[in-house]
Amino acid sequence: QPSETIKNVLKNLGIEPENLGVSTGGDFFASGEEITSYSPVDGVAIARIRTASMENYQEVMEKAREAFLEFRMMPAPKRGELVRQFGLKLRQKKQDLGTLVSYEMGKSLQEGLGEVQEMIDICDFAVGLSRQLHGFTMHSERPLHRMYEQYHPLGVVGIISAFNFPVAVWSWNTALAWICGNVTVWKPSEKVGLCALACQRIIQEVLSENNMPEGISSVLVAGHEVGAALVEDPRCALLSFTGSTRVGREVGMKVAGRFGKSILELGGNNAIIISNQADIDMAIIGAVFGAVGTCGQRCTSTRRLIIHQDVYDQVIERLVKAYGQLKIGDPLDESNHVGPLIDTDAVAQYTKAIEACKAQGGEFIVEGGVLSGEKYSSGCYVKPCIAKVENHMEIVQHETFAPILYVMKYSELSEAIAMHNDVPQGLSSAIMTQNLREAELFLSHKGSDCGIANVNIGTSGAEIGGAFGGEKETGGGRESGSDVWKYYMRRQTNTINYSPELPLAQGIKFDL
Numbered sequence: 451q452p453s454e455t456i457k458n459v460l461k462n463l464g465i466e467p468e469n470l471g472v473s474t475g476g477d478f479f480a481s482g483e484e485i486t487s488y489s490p491v492d493g494v495a496i497a498r499i500r501t502a503s504m505e506n507y508q509e510v511m512e513k514a515r516e517a518f519l520e521f522r523m524m525p526a527p528k529r530g531e532l533v534r535q536f537g538l539k540l541r542q543k544k545q546d547l548g549t550l551v552s553y554e555m556g557k558s559l560q561e562g563l564g565e566v567q568e569m570i571d572i573c574d575f576a577v578g579l580s581r582q583l584h585g586f587t588m589h590s591e592r593p594l595h596r597m598y599e600q601y602h603p604l605g606v607v608g609i610i611s612a613f614n615f616p617v618a619v620w621s622w623n624t625a626l627a628w629i630c631g632n633v634t635v636w637k638p639s640e641k642v643g644l645c646a647l648a649c650q651r652i653i654q655e656v657l658s659e660n661n662m663p664e665g666i667s668s669v670l671v672a673g674h675e676v677g678a679a680l681v682e683d684p685r686c687a688l689l690s691f692t693g694s695t696r697v698g699r700e701v702g703m704k705v706a707g708r709f710g711k712s713i714l715e716l717g718g719n720n721a722i723i724i725s726n727q728a729d730i731d732m733a734i735i736g737a738v739f740g741a742v743g744t745c746g747q748r749c750t751s752t753r754r755l756i757i758h759q760d761v762y763d764q765v766i767e768r769l770v771k772a773y774g775q776l777k778i779g780d781p782l783d784e785s786n787h788v789g790p791l792i793d794t795d796a797v798a799q800y801t802k803a804i805e806a807c808k809a810q811g812g813e814f815i816v817e818g819g820v821l822s823g824e825k826y827s828s829g830c831y832v833k834p835c836i837a838k839v840e841n842h843m844e845i846v847q848h849e850t851f852a853p854i855l856y857v858m859k860y861s862e863l864s865e866a867i868a869m870h871n872d873v874p875q876g877l878s879s880a881i882m883t884q885n886l887r888e889a890e891l892f893l894s895h896k897g898s899d900c901g902i903a904n905v906n907i908g909t910s911g912a913e914i915g916g917a918f919g920g921e922k923e924t925g926g927g928r929e930s931g932s933d934v935w936k937y938y939m940r941r942q943t944n945t946i947n948y949s950p951e952l953p954l955a956q957g958i959k960f961d962l
């Protein structure tokens with residue numbers, strides 16, 4: 451049984467003991483199998499969700515298509531007004547939704563609230579953008595001609611999101627997709643289906659208060675089959691996928707195969723270079739938060755530290771000390787630093803990675819292990835750990851979604867950058883240095899090869915105002931800020947002739 455506090459949160463968010471997992475904006479429905487959402491915090495079965503059947507999926511896609519025909523004609527600033535109201539409701543629901551995120555996913559309450567704050571921020575950002583979907587105008591090479599470009603909505607945007615950011619990733623996609631005139635269909639991770647239902651209820655309130663048709667925002671809590679159908683469906687104009695590189699590779703190829711568009715946000719293998727000219731206090735905080743925050747389950751989590759030999763011993767000593775002070779336990783208790791992993795499968799992956807690391811020659815300077823005892827009865831709590839490794843080791847080349855931090859040593863910055871880039875992934879990166887030359891080199895063309903490169907900030911915790919995403923096996927997609935909205939629209943170049951002649955471009959003569 452969830453605690454009284456949690457029961458209240460569930461009630462405030464419209465979550466029942468038994469829920470239907472599909473909605474297009476009206477009554478919830480579903481006729482697939484039933485699943486149970488368990489909390490990794492205490493192992494409690496929070497609630498049950500009936501998932502989408504394939505028939506339910508077809509119904510959702512039809513509704514979405516119909517809604518798009520209407521929604522695309524609504525002026526963008528009016529669509530922005532819907533998103534503004536959504537942001538206001540999120541402000542009212544922040545405490546409840548943040549608590550549910552923390553309880554269902556297991557991240558700390560601070561981080562759960564932070565995730566809802568990201569939703570609010572992207573709404574504000576999108577409201578402003580709704581009046582700024584600018585294209586260029588160009589000078590035509592022909593007399594009395596005009597050229598310009600416009601951005602048109604795409605259609606149905608499919609969103610497949612991961613368990614680790616149960617609410618924010620959806621909102622980065624939807625806030626932009628909606629102001630751009632698209633409708634959205636969301637298949638969240640089944641591990642955090644209740645968070646998805648809560649989000650859908652909030653947006654539905656806004657849409658129905660504004661007498662909007664059904665189909666603008668849909669959710670499908672569903673299994674693999676429905677996800678696969680969405681990937682293959684030509685009605686899904688853009689598919690935004692967050693998840694593993696293994697699955698993302700399949701998704702990307704399938705969507706490309708039907709000439710659909712995709713945004714892929716896949717694995718990271720993020721490193722911080724700690725220079726001998728770093729502010730070490732800052733470096734330690736950045737590294738520890740990056741490695742253990744969200745129990746190492748962010749795609750931006752710090753996986754590797756590349757430390758200058760002159761400060762290596764000092765940094766190691768301070769890391770070991772800091773890890774000794776970490777409090778592991780209930781993430782809703784604000785005195786704890788580290789909560790649980792998402793489930794016992796994740797715990798098994800963690801244990802396997804530690805064994806592999808040892809077998810490949812890694813030396814643990816902070817030992818890992820699975821915690822047991824009453825406080826840890828869900829079986830999902832593990833000890834953050836640190837291993838001395840070499841960058842080329844197979845385990846170091848892979849992303850393990852757990853708090854395992856790999857440390858290595860360098861002597862020259864060029865060598866550190868080479869090690870930094872010598873992994874298949876390219877999401878987030880950082881250098882800790884107070885030396886301008888080092889910082890600029892790291893940010894230069896021969897510096898970090900990642901989509902995100904920071905100076906004197908850790909690898910995680912990106913703001914929504916920048917474009918979020920990475921290179922190489924991270925998939926190349928970008929979400930949230932900057933000019934990312936362009937991914938959600940199709941560009942059209944228009945040339946208008948207002949002369950009485952028909953001159954051809956490139957000086958071609960064609961007389962009849």
Ligand code: UN1
Nearest residue numbers: 615748749750910911912
């Ligand atoms: C993710 O882990 O999928 O930069 C997203 C960060 C967050 C987003 C992480 N703003 O850590």
